[in-house]
Amino acid sequence: xxxxxxxxxxxxxxxxxxxxxxxxxxxxxxxxxxxxxxxxxxxxxxxxxxxxxxxxxxxxxxxxxxxxxxxxxxxxxxxxxxxxxxxxxxxxxxxxxxxxxxxxxxxxxxxxxxxxxxxxxxxxxxxxxxxxxxxxxxxxxxxxxxxxxxxxxxxxxxxxxxxxxx
Amino acid sequence: xxxxxxxxxxxxxxxxxxxxxxxxxxxxxxxxxxxxxxxxxxxxxxxxxxxxxxxxxxxxxxxxxxxxxxxxxxxxxxxxxxxxxxxxxxxxxxxxxxxxxxxxxxxxxxxxxxxxxxxxxxxxxxxxxxxxxxxxxxxxxxxxxxxxxxxxxxxxxxxxxxxxxx
Numbered sequence: 001x002x003x004x005x006x007x008x009x010x011x012x013x014x015x016x017x018x019x020x021x022x023x024x025x026x027x028x029x030x031x032x033x034x035x036x037x038x039x040x041x042x043x044x045x046x047x048x049x050x051x052x053x054x055x056x057x058x059x060x061x062x063x064x065x066x067x068x069x070x071x072x073x074x075x076x077x078x079x080x081x082x083x084x085x086x087x088x089x090x091x092x093x094x095x096x097x098x099x100x101x102x103x104x105x106x107x108x109x110x111x112x113x114x115x116x117x118x119x120x121x122x123x124x125x126x127x128x129x130x131x132x133x134x135x136x137x138x139x140x141x142x143x144x145x146x147x148x149x150x151x152x153x154x155x156x157x158x159x160x161x162x163x164x165x166x
Numbered sequence: 167x168x169x170x171x172x173x174x175x176x177x178x179x180x181x182x183x184x185x186x187x188x189x190x191x192x193x194x195x196x197x198x199x200x201x202x203x204x205x206x207x208x209x210x211x212x213x214x215x216x217x218x219x220x221x222x223x224x225x226x227x228x229x230x231x232x233x234x235x236x237x238x239x240x241x242x243x244x245x246x247x248x249x250x251x252x253x254x255x256x257x258x259x260x261x262x263x264x265x266x267x268x269x270x271x272x273x274x275x276x277x278x279x280x281x282x283x284x285x286x287x288x289x290x291x292x293x294x295x296x297x298x299x300x301x302x303x304x305x306x307x308x309x310x311x312x313x314x315x316x317x318x319x320x321x322x323x324x325x326x327x328x329x330x331x332x
Contacts, residue, residue, distance in 0.1 A: 007175040007228060007289070009260045012251075030300065040251075044259065047237040049249035053309035057251075060226075060262055062173060071213040083215035085178075085206075085223075085293035093210065094175045094291045096226055096262065100303055123173070125260045127251035129308060134196065136302040137266055142295060143219035 011123035012047075013040035013109070015061060019119050022065070026117045035104060036116040038124055045109035048127075052106045056130035057113065059099050062123040066095035080143075097122075100130055177289035178213075179206035179275070181227060185285050188231070192283045201270060202282040204290055211275035214293075218272045222296035223279065225265050228289040232261030246309075263288075266296055 016037035019025045026033075038059065040048065051057065070091040073082045084092040101113035111127075182203035185191045192199075204225065206214065217223070236257040239248045250258040267279035277293075 005177075007177065007291070009173040009175060009262075011171075011173065012259055044237065044251075047249035047251040047258070049238065049252060050246055051249060051252040053246070053248070054252065054307070056303050056306040058264065060260075060264075071210065072215065080216055080219070082219070083213035083217065085210075085213040086215060086217040086220065086295055088294055088297065092213070092292060093178055094226075096175075096292050098224065098226075098264075098294065100301060100306075125173075126258060126262050128254055128264065129252055130303060130306050131254065131308055132304055132306045135266060136304050136306065137222050137296060138298055138302050138304065140222040140266075140296050140298045140302065141220070142297055 009062075009125055011041075011062065011125060012044045012127075013038060013124045015039075015059075015116060015118055015120070015122040015124060017116060017118060017120045017122075019117075022119065025119065030115060035112050035114050036101075036118075038111040038113060038127065040109045040111075040124070042109055048106060048109070048111065051111060051127075051129075052103065054129040055103060057101055057103055057111070058128045058130050058135070059101055059113070059116065059124065060126040060128075061097045061099075061118060062125055063090040063095035063097050064123065065090075067091040068093050068095060096125060100135075175228075175291055177207075177228065177291060178210045178293075179204060179290045181205075181225075181282060181284055181286070181288040181290060183282060183284060183286045183288075185283075188285065191285065196281060201278050201280050202267075202284075204277040204279060204293065206275040206277075206290070208275055214272060214275070214277065217277060217293075217295075218269065220295040221269060223267055223269055223277070224294045224296050224301070225267055225279070225282065225290065226292040226294075227263045227265075227284060228291055229256040229261035229263050230289065231256075233257040234259050234261060262291060266301075 073087040073089045101115040105112040239253040239255040267281040271278040
């Protein structure tokens with residue numbers, strides 16, 4: 001049996017974006033036309049060795065403004081009610097954000113990436129290589145009719161932005 | 167600027183598997199022929215409302231036996247040296263494990279899933295729906311020649327198991 005007591009994390013760096021207010025953030029990382037930078041604290045820079053051998057990375061970061069007491073996702077008119085674990089809302093008991101990003105460049109303690117949409121200064125918790133053999137499930141399905149507020153809205157991407165429900 | 171001080175997580179439940187020793191765990195979740203159960207603490211059960219509307223979930227859990235000081239992945243003969251953030255090793259500063267699982271059944275505070283390979287009792291940190299529109303990147307590439315110790319080993323799946331490098 002493993003221990004299930006409280007767990008302490010130490011951020012390894014910060015995300016550098018051009019967004020200083022939630023209202024400025026794009027709705028999803030894919031909608032962000034600008035690159036972002038994953039800037040690791042110097043002590044962790046060595047952990048990036050040969051990151052450039054992978055084209056994509058998974059970034060775990062921290063939604064520091066989340067409501068950690070929420071158990072249901074806010075719903076829009078006509079939308080099926082969902083629990084926070086049946087959604088991608090930032091508001092959840094352990095608000096760890098997850099984005100898949102494309103790696104554009106690696107220099108020292110900095111990775112330039114595309115596909116992020118969070119606030120400048122957001123704490124980075126972890127970076128992993130993206131393995132299409134285990135992480136890409138093309139047959140996966142969401143019930144979009146329930147998830148989106150209207151079937152013609154074009155919003156078939158789940159909101160992953162820090163501002164999606166703020 | 168967001169705060170980058172220490173962050174505290176509270177596990178939301180435990181993974182139930184048939185594996186009580188690291189040596190018994192399969193090398194990857196995909197290699198596990200048995201189903202697993204995500205058993206949430208009663209207080210969090212409501213957060214699973216309508217989880218069954220998605221076919222796949224992302225599970226974040228905790229590698230409590232990880233070496234949190236490691237910055238390089240252990241290498242096998244002939245393998246390129248990599249930083250921990252350029253790998254899926256469980257040994258990393260914030261050892262948050264990530265697996266994509268198939269949801270088989272939802273009953274109360276329990277989700278029966280396939281695709282997990284961790285120890286019985288492993289702490290669950292978060293559950294999210296898997297969205298193929300943002301999470302499935304079929305064009306992603308790893309440099310497998312460098313990642314695997316031999317190109318003919320068949321090991322093109324990145325080790326994600328808790329025991330992969332123990």
